[in-house]
Amino acid sequence: xxxxxxxxxxxxxxxxxxxxxxxxxxxxxxxxxxxxxxxxxxxxxxxxxxxxxxxxxxxxxxxxxxxxxxxxxxxxxxxxxxxxxxxxxxxxxxxxxxxxxxxxxxxxxxxxxxxxxxxxxxxxxxxxxxxxxxxxxxxxxxxxxxxxxxxxxxxxxxxxxxxxxxxxxxxxxxxxxxxxxxxxxxxxxxxxxxxxxxxxxxxxxxxxxxxxxxxxxxxxxxxxxxxxxxxxxxxxxxxxxxxxxxxxxxxxxxxxxxxxxxxxxxxxxxxxxxxxxxxxxxxxxxxxxxxxxxxxxxxxxxxxxxxxxxxxxxxxxxxxxxxxxxxxxxxxx
Amino acid sequence: xxxxxxxxxxxxxxxxxxxxxxxxxxxxxxxxxxxxxxxxxxxxxxxxxxxxxxxxxxxxxxxxxxxxxxxxxxxxxxxxxxxxxxxxxxxxxxxxxxxxxxxxxxxxxxxxxxxxxxxxxxxxxxxxxxxxxxxxxxxxxxxxxxxxxxxxxxxxxxxxxxxxxxxxxxxxxxxxxxxxxxxxxxxxxxxxxxxxxxxxxxxxxxxxxx
Numbered sequence: 224x225x226x227x228x229x230x231x232x233x234x235x236x237x238x239x240x241x242x243x244x245x246x247x248x249x250x251x252x253x254x255x256x257x258x259x260x261x262x263x264x265x266x267x268x269x270x271x272x273x274x275x276x277x278x279x280x281x282x283x284x285x286x287x288x289x290x291x292x293x294x295x296x297x298x299x300x301x302x303x304x305x306x307x308x309x310x311x312x313x314x315x316x317x318x319x320x321x322x323x324x325x326x327x328x329x330x331x332x333x334x335x336x337x338x339x340x341x342x343x344x345x346x347x348x349x350x351x352x353x354x355x356x357x358x359x360x361x362x363x364x365x366x367x368x369x370x371x372x373x374x375x376x377x378x379x380x381x382x383x384x385x386x387x388x389x390x391x392x393x394x395x396x397x398x399x400x401x402x403x404x405x406x407x408x409x410x411x412x413x414x415x416x417x418x419x420x421x422x423x424x425x426x427x428x429x430x431x432x433x434x435x436x437x438x439x440x441x442x443x444x445x446x447x448x449x450x451x452x453x454x455x456x457x458x459x460x461x462x463x464x465x466x467x468x469x470x471x472x473x474x475x476x477x478x479x480x481x482x483x484x485x486x487x488x489x490x491x492x493x494x495x496x497x498x499x500x501x502x503x504x505x506x507x508x509x510x511x512x513x514x515x516x517x518x519x520x521x522x523x524x525x526x527x528x529x530x531x532x533x534x535x536x537x538x539x540x541x542x543x544x545x546x547x548x549x550x551x552x553x554x555x556x
Numbered sequence: 557x558x559x560x561x562x563x564x565x566x567x568x569x570x571x572x573x574x575x576x577x578x579x580x581x582x583x584x585x586x587x588x589x590x591x592x593x594x595x596x597x598x599x600x601x602x603x604x605x606x607x608x609x610x611x612x613x614x615x616x617x618x619x620x621x622x623x624x625x626x627x628x629x630x631x632x633x634x635x636x637x638x639x640x641x642x643x644x645x646x647x648x649x650x651x652x653x654x655x656x657x658x659x660x661x662x663x664x665x666x667x668x669x670x671x672x673x674x675x676x677x678x679x680x681x682x683x684x685x686x687x688x689x690x691x692x693x694x695x696x697x698x699x700x701x702x703x704x705x706x707x708x709x710x711x712x713x714x715x716x717x718x719x720x721x722x723x724x725x726x727x728x729x730x731x732x733x734x735x736x737x738x739x740x741x742x743x744x745x746x747x748x749x750x751x752x753x754x755x756x757x758x759x760x761x762x763x764x765x766x
Contacts, residue, residue: 228606229629229675237604256653256671259632263651271606272629276676300665324741325719326656329665330672457740458654 224262227270231277235402235436241273242432246423251275251434253296254330256323257339265349266340266356275334275434282332284308290442295334295435302388303328311442314391314449314466314547321451322387324458334435337389337399337415341382341426341490342460343371354380357422369528370462373536374489376524379420383487389416390466390486391449393494397440403433412438416491426490445480446472448547452535461487463532465519465539472507472548479504483519483540488532495519498540507548509541516540607675614674618643619687627674634658636674637684645685645714656742659715660684666722666741685714688721697721700755708746716742716752724759732760 232238243249250269252258253276261267275281281296286307293302302308303320322328322336345351345362352358361380363371372381389412397412410428417428429435447468451461464486472478481502485493498519505511516537523533542554608629615624618641625640634651637643637660646669647657653671660669661683688695694702697717707713716739723730723738730738735756744752 224630226609226628226630228608229612229673230604230606231675232604241604252673252676254671255673255676256668259671259673260652262630270609274673274676324656325722325738326659326666326668326741327653330667457737 224259225265225268225270227272229272229274231274233277233279235275235278235281235434238273238275238278239402239404239432239434241271242434244430244432246425246431249273249431251338253332253335254298256327256331257335261340261347264347266347281334281436286311286442288442291440292437293333293440294437295332295337297333298329299323299331299333299336299388300325300328302333311444312391312395312440312447314394314447314468314543315388315440318387318391318449318451318464318466321457333388333438336386337412337435337438338425338427338429339385342385343382346382354421355382355419355424364526367528368526369531370460370487371526371529372489373523373525373529373532374493375526376522378418378490380418380490381526382419382426382490384416384426384489384491385460385487386492387449387451387461387464387486389492390464390484391447392438392440393492394449394466394468394482394484395440395445395447396443396468396482397438399438400436401429401433402436403430407436413492413494418490443470445470446478446547446549448543450539450543450546451486452539463487463535463539465536465543467540467543467547469502469507469547475506477504478502478507478548483515483543485519485536485540488523488536495540497521502544507544507550509545509550512541512544513537515544612675614678616641616674616677616682617680618682619684620681629673629675631674632670633660633662633672633674633677633682634669637669637682640674643684643686646718647711647714649711654743655712656715656719656739657712659718659742661718661722664722664725666719666738668741683718685718688717695721696759697724697755700758701752704751704754704758706748706751706755707744708748712742712744712746716744720756720759730760732756735760
C-alpha cells in the first residue's frame with residue numbers, strides 16, 4: 224500500500240478537524256478490515272490516515288427505557304454479545320454475530336460497517352476504471368453480475384450496499400448522530416445511504432469531513448428479526464437479507480407499523496414499501512407472510528445473472544416475518 | 557507534519573468554538589464535545605501530531621516481551637512481527653483478512669494481524685503461536701493437533717491453534733460447536749478439518765460421534 228502519515232486523535236473533534244472537504248486524500252481508520260484491503264489494492268491511496276481507535280468515548284453501548292445508543296467505535300463482537308441489545312433487538316444482534324468470523328467481529332466497528340465501501344469486484348480491481356473510480360461505465364451492467372443489485376431502476380452503478388447491520392437498524396427505526404465542522408447533526412439511518420455514481424460519491428451521505436458518532440435505536444418492544452440467505456453458513460456476505468420489525472403480530476394481535484428492509488439487493492438498503500403495505504394491520508400467518516414476500520420482490524429489474532435473487536427475497540421476507548412473530552421455523556426441521 | 561490544508565476554509569479556532577457551542581447546546585450523548593473542544597480553542601489550538609510517512613519508533617509487547625523497531629505507518633502488525641521482529645509464527649497467506657493464517661491475540665482476542673497497522677497495536681499485549689510452547693512443553697491445543705494429526709502442510713496451523721486457544725480461554729467449558737464456530741475465520745486448504753474436529757472433541761472431553 225502507499226505510505227501515509229498517521230494521526231491518532233483522542234477526541235472526535237480532533238478527528239474531524241483532521242479531515243478534508245473532499246474524499247480520497249485523508250481516510251478515517253477504525254477496524255481496518257475494509258480500508259487496508261482497499262489500500263493494498265491501490266483502490267484507496269490516502270496520504271493521511273486518521274485513526275479513531277484512540278477516541279475512547281467512541282465505543283460503548285447504553286440501553287435505557289427509551290432508547291439504545293451505540294457508539295460508532297463499538298466492535299461488532301460487543302454488539303453481538305450485549306444482553307440488553309439482544310433482548311430488545313434480536314435482529315441487530317443476529318446480524319452482527321453473523322458478520323465474517325470472530326477475527327472480523329473483534330476488529331470491525333459499527334461505524335465501519337455502515338461506512339464500508341461496496342464489494343463489487345470491478346470496483347475492488349485496481350485496473351478496472353469503473354464509474355466509482357472515475358471511469359465512464361459500470362462493468363457489472365453487462366458483465367459478471369450475479370451478486371449485484373436487482374432493484375436497478377435509475378441506477379448507473381449496480382452495487383449492493385454491503386452492510387448487514389443497516390437493514391436491521393433501519394427496520395428498527397434507528398437514527399445516526401454525525402459530527403462535522405459545523406457541529407453535530409442527526410438523521411434517520413434510512414436517509415443515510417446513497418446510490419453512488421462517480422468517484423466523488425460514497426455509499427452514504429456523509430460529507431468527506433464528517434464522521435459517524437453513534438447510532439440510536441428507539442426501545443419499543445416491537446417484534447423484529449433478520450434473515451439472511453447465504454451460500455456458506457459462515458464467513459460470507461448474504462446473497463439476500465430481509466430485516467423486519469412490527470408492533471403486535473403475536474398471540475392473535477394484528478401487526479402494525481410494519482417495517483421491511485432488504486439488504487444486498489440494491490445500492491442502498493431497500494425499503495420494501497409494497498410489502499409493508501400488504502402486511503399492515505394483518506395477522507402474521509404463513510399465507511400473509513408469503514404474500515408480503517411476493518410484494519417485496521415487486522418491481523425488481525434483475526441483471527443478466529441475478530434473477531435468482533427475486534425468489535430469495537420472497538423467501539427471506541417470509542422467514543424473517545415468521546421468526547419475528549415467534550412462529551415455527553419450518554426450514555430448520 | 558503540516559495541518560494547513562486540512563480545514564477546508566474554516567479556521568481551526570472558528571471550527572472548535574463552533575462545534576463546542578453546538579455540542580454544549582445539544583448534549584446528545586457520551587461523546588465528549590464541549591469541554592475538550594473549548595479547552596483547545598482556548599489553548600492555542602493544540603494539534604494532533606502526525607506520525608510518518610518516514611519510519612516511526614515502535615514498541616510492541618509480544619508474548620510478554622517488549623520489542624522495539626522502526627516501521628513506516630503502512631506496515632501491518634503481521635509484517636512488523638515477521639519481517640521486523642522475527643516472530644514468524646503468524647503466517648502471511650492471503651494478506652486480505654480472509655484466511656486466518658495471520659491470527660494473533662491482541663488484548664486476548666483473536667484478530668487478523670494482516671489487517672491491523674503495527675502502530676494500532678502499541679500498548680496492547682500481543683500473543684502469537686509462539687506463546688503456546690514453553691521449552692519442550694506444548695500447550696494442550698497444539699498438543700491435540702499433533703496427537704490427532706490435524707495438519708498436512710501445517711501452514712494454517714498457527715492461525716488455527718491461536719483462534720482455538722482464544723475460544724477455550726474465553727470459555728474453558730466451550731462445546732464442540734462453539735469451538736468450531738470460533739474457527740469460522742480460518743481456512744485449511746489441505747482440508748484437514750476432520751482431524752481438527754477430532755482434536756476439538758478431545759479438548760472438550762467428548763467422544764466423537766461418527
